[in-house]
Amino acid sequence: MLDPKLLRNQLDDVAANLSKRGFTLDLENYQRLEQERKIVQVECEKLQQESKARAKSIGKAKASGEDIAPLLAEVGNLKQSLSESESALSALQSEMDDFVLGIPNLLADGVPEGKNEDDNVEVSLWGEPRKFDFEVKDHVDLGAGVGGLDFDSAVKITGSRFNVMTGGVARLHRALGQFMLNTHTLEHGYNEISVPFVVNRDSLFGTGQLPKFEEDLFKLNDEREFYLIPTAEVPVTNMMRDVIVNEADLPVKYTCLTSCFRSEAGSYGRDTRGMIRQHQFEKVELVQFVKPQDSDQALDTLTGHAEAILQKLDLPYRKVILCGGDVGFSSQKTFDLEVWLPSQDKYREISSCSNFASFQTRRMKARFRNSETGKPELLHTLNGSGLAVGRTLVAILENYQQEDGSIAIPSVLQPYMGGVTQLEAKS
RNA sequence: GGUGGGGUGGCAGAGUGGUCGAAUGCGGCGGUCUUGAAAACCGUUGAGUGUUAAAGCUCCUAGGGUUCGAAUCCCUACCCCACCGCCA
Known part of the structure; x- marks a missing residue:
């Protein structure tokens, strides 16, 4: 939530800023x-x-x-x-x-004007989409071809927008999560954390999903009002709720692999084929708590940490900055990373990295003690996917496909695959 | 699942319904002493709101209630601890 003082003292500025989101105060x-x-x-x-x-x-x-x-x-x-x-x-x-x-976060300076995702601005491009000299398949056919992706069973067991993975694909999926966690903990200085997948209302309130976005969540039928997490951001960020940390302990950086559950209400008909948009998917999340003056810089480095995964996997991607109309409710500035998907002939979101400034910490009273003044001050929070594991699997299947339908395993993943170098197509 | 005991400031731990935002100890900070440090001694030390500064107000897990007055009494929820049962 915004600083009430800001509303009281600079109402017109606030309104002008928010109008760039298309939000009328x-x-x-x-x-x-x-x-x-x-x-x-x-x-x-x-x-x-x-x-x-x-x-x-x-x-x-x-x-x-x-x-x-x-x-x-x-x-x-x-x-x-x-x-x-x-x-x-x-x-x-x-x-x-x-x-x-009900008021969204203020936008940071430098967020481009625009109404929706079409107005997002490309910041950089990495890698080069591979030229195929055969007809590319999408991940659904490829997954079925190597005998490891089974949507029919998922529909039987649960319903649409779920998936079943077996054999080499299941292992590849697991390898990706391990690889990402190891990279972030060993190379980027994050502390690994394992958290509940079920949270209470206070936590969802703290990160901003409630009260406004309840329809996006799965709610448990339990009088305690529990919800499935839509992202690890919720439990991990709430680690600091009602806490005053020592300035010397900052920044606090967590990485966390969880399943994520989203109702996808209102997205009927979008991405219905395959595992791009699921009710349940895995994601490795990066979360940082920093001093206010450090958060701008931290957003760039955090985004870089997510990019490092794509680079190590040698997946072509581009980085875009979201325009005012597309920045999420709680964020003041967001970079999306979009990976190249040959079957769709375009870049698709695989990570979203945001600086929330004090928007979340004000709600959840997450503070640090300023060592000079001795007074508590609000922290800034940031988070980003590093990366969405399911979509990364899709990207690997499609970008590493071979003419016979087999899938090459990126070299950085081979140690996690027991040395296997490719998933063989079933005849 | 049953029974009992609890949830108070960074921690520990007092608190007969009235002057309690709350004793005391530890820890933290500042000082005296010391060549320096320790010890000892003195002082200080919750958060929010509000203000130029103050005053004032709110907060003793949360939400209700009783009362002129609630940390203290009653109800509900959540959480913790102990013992018993059950399961692994």
Whole structure:
């Protein structure tokens, strides 16, 4: 959530910034609420002060053996108006909360103008899409060809948008996750962490999925209101909820391999074939907690860590910066990495790296103690996929396919595959 | 699943319904002493909101309730600990 002070003091600037997202801030409504809130709050605090003072004097009178009956009589009306004032204030405050929680993060400088993903701007290009001298297949046919991808069984077991992997493909999938984790822990300085795949509402609130995006989530039928995680970002970032860390311990960097669960409500008909868009997929996540002045730089290095995986796998990709209209609700700036998919003849998202600044940490009270001032300050959070494992598997199958339908194994993965150099096509 | 005991400041741990944002100890910070350090002694030390600064207000797991007044009493939820049972 945004800093309430910013709304109070620089409302027009905020509105102008948000308009680049296509978000219209309801200034009138805000000003009405804020004005009313101030009046009611002042009055309410006055009444609280008054009633505390009365209660104390009653206590004193009683202690010294005086008759307290007249004092009690005086206090009668006060009690009534205090409780009225308190409920008026809390009603206003919750209205204000709803309003503020519905406002997306401010965009960082340098985020390009634009309405949707078509307006995202390419920043860089790496590698060169391979020229095939035979007809390319997509990952669905390739996976079936090596006998390792079985969507029919997944439909039988569960339904659409799930998958079953067996044999060499299952192993390749596992190898990818291991390879990514090892790279991030051993070469990029991340701390590996294993977390629950089920989270409570507070956690989803902290990272910004709730209250606004509930329909994207799988909710468990349990009175505790548990949800399946849509990304490791949720449990990992919430590690710091209600925590004040020492400045000397920063930055804190976690990497985490989890399954991710998304309802994909509203994406009917998109990417229905294959495993590009699934209800359940694996992802290696990178999460960083940094000091505010470090987060700009950290976004670049974090994105670089995700890029390193693509480079080691020798997969062509491009890096784009999302335009204002496409940046996620909680993010102030996002780079997407898009991998080349020969069957689609285009680049497809495989990683999304974002700087959330203090948007999440303000919600979850994740702070560090400034060693100079001794005061707690909000951390900045960043995260990025490093990478989406399922989509990486798709990219490997398609980019490493051979004419006979077999799949070459990238050399960095071979140690994880027991030295296997290719997945053979079944005849 | 059953029974009992708990959730208080960075930690430990007091707190007869009234002057408690909360004793005390440890830890942290500052100082005295010392060539330096330790020890000892003195002082200081929660978070948020608000303000030029203050005052004020909120917060003793969370949400309700009783009361002029709740950390303290009642209800509910969550979590933790112990023992018993069950499962592995």
